[in-house]
Amino acid sequence: MLSGAVQCESAIRSGKAELVILSEKASKPTMEKYTRLCKNKGVDFIIIGSKNELGAAIGKGNRTLLAVTDKAFKEMLLKEYQDIRHGGDDNGKN
Secondary structure, eight states: OEESHHHHHHHHHHTOOSEEEEOTTSOHHHHHHHHHHHHHHTOEEEEOSOHHHHHHHTTSSOOSEEEEOOHHHHHHHHHHHHHHHHTSSTTSOO
């Protein structure tokens, strides 16, 4: 897991990022820059949580941007994200 603009941007551009997580509280220019970069590079991204919540998730202070470099971890996170957004799995269960 990477955090910070420089490390995350490098991972996206180099193809090492599997998933980018942006804080809902990111500034509009930051949001536009990284969503565009992810789309151009074919990297999945999600927008969720406060900066404090993203930082706490990795044991650090406030973070606006995270990059996941492990494919299996990406798949697990995306499944959990879908469960949260849709209220459970395909059967409606958590």
